[in-house]
Amino acid sequence: MAAPSRKRPTPAQKRRPGGNPQRVQGGAPRAVAPATARDWIAAARLRTLPLAITPVLIGTGAATLVDDALHWVIALACLAVAFALQIGVNYANDYSDGIRGTDDVRVGPGRLTGGRKAKPRTVLLVALAFFALAALIGLALVIRTGQWWLLLVGAVCIVAAWFYTGGKRPYGYNAMGEIFVFVFFGLVATLGTTWLQVLSLPQEAWFGAVAAGLLACAVLLANNLRDIDQDRLAGKRTLSVLIGRRATQVIFTVFVLAPFAIAAFLAQVYPLAWLEGLPLLGGLAAILIVWTYRAPRELITALQVTSFTSVAYGAVLFLAFAV
Numbered sequence: 001m002a003a004p005s006r007k008r009p010t011p012a013q014k015r016r017p018g019g020n021p022q023r024v025q026g027g028a029p030r031a032v033a034p035a036t037a038r039d040w041i042a043a044a045r046l047r048t049l050p051l052a053i054t055p056v057l058i059g060t061g062a063a064t065l066v067d068d069a070l071h072w073v074i075a076l077a078c079l080a081v082a083f084a085l086q087i088g089v090n091y092a093n094d095y096s097d098g099i100r101g102t103d104d105v106r107v108g109p110g111r112l113t114g115g116r117k118a119k120p121r122t123v124l125l126v127a128l129a130f131f132a133l134a135a136l137i138g139l140a141l142v143i144r145t146g147q148w149w150l151l152l153v154g155a156v157c158i159v160a161a162w163f164y165t166g167g168k169r170p171y172g173y174n175a176m177g178e179i180f181v182f183v184f185f186g187l188v189a190t191l192g193t194t195w196l197q198v199l200s201l202p203q204e205a206w207f208g209a210v211a212a213g214l215l216a217c218a219v220l221l222a223n224n225l226r227d228i229d230q231d232r233l234a235g236k237r238t239l240s241v242l243i244g245r246r247a248t249q250v251i252f253t254v255f256v257l258a259p260f261a262i263a264a265f266l267a268q269v270y271p272l273a274w275l276e277g278l279p280l281l282g283g284l285a286a287i288l289i290v291w292t293y294r295a296p297r298e299l300i301t302a303l304q305v306t307s308f309t310s311v312a313y314g315a316v317l318f319l320a321f322a323v
Contacts, residue, residue: 050311052082057314058208059193061321088130186213211259226299282309
């Protein structure tokens, strides 16, 4: 009697959030050249680093409203922490998405783990090294300012960064990525920068923190809109996967424009904030791309433009507060 035939697993069944990707039936892992220095730099996703600069600029500008002196050493240390955490998150995502198989088919730049260019353990160790660097610089800031309670905030930041795509139930796979980005790349980064410099939180810092968080969320939306088909296939339930393309385009537009509405409000007191009209041009260009793109790769440009719009926004708001 012939053995019953088995139904071949679908790609989504081969890739389970919370588990390792299953090997494709009958095929050995493809041979790939080892990662070069350029590959490691690309995996750091440098185009996202402006999102680490924006909250530090805004937070430092808000601090000058309390104390005219520029605490540049603390500001630079905050920037170093932000950079280390951002790069650590990017490598951690590379590792976690790679071992799950989420990055097996990509529209954007290739990945180290998913592309089999580096051993997963090596990528993980690099991610942990950057988290450790952020922790050490953060500890120095705590010792310098005497704000010991911030050790808990720093620990929460690192844990949240890991469980974004790591662990058995990563919240980045359950439409909560935007919440993480808004809280940590907006509120925590901006308000933390201000507090460490002047031990005070003027209302301008809160307005700026919301603006920075929304622009960071816009960058994430552009990224997830680009990967919406691959994420749906891999079982990664991002916000874009849940609500679809059209709703994502609408929310992206709101996230980009709302910070400029905040700037217009602040301009009533800080006239230089009207210069935010210049970064707004970049934001409008990104919105145009998101609404008219024909191929997912075009959204890489939208992501880059939004990222640099964010840092330009932060620079103008810094000048508006500090001058």
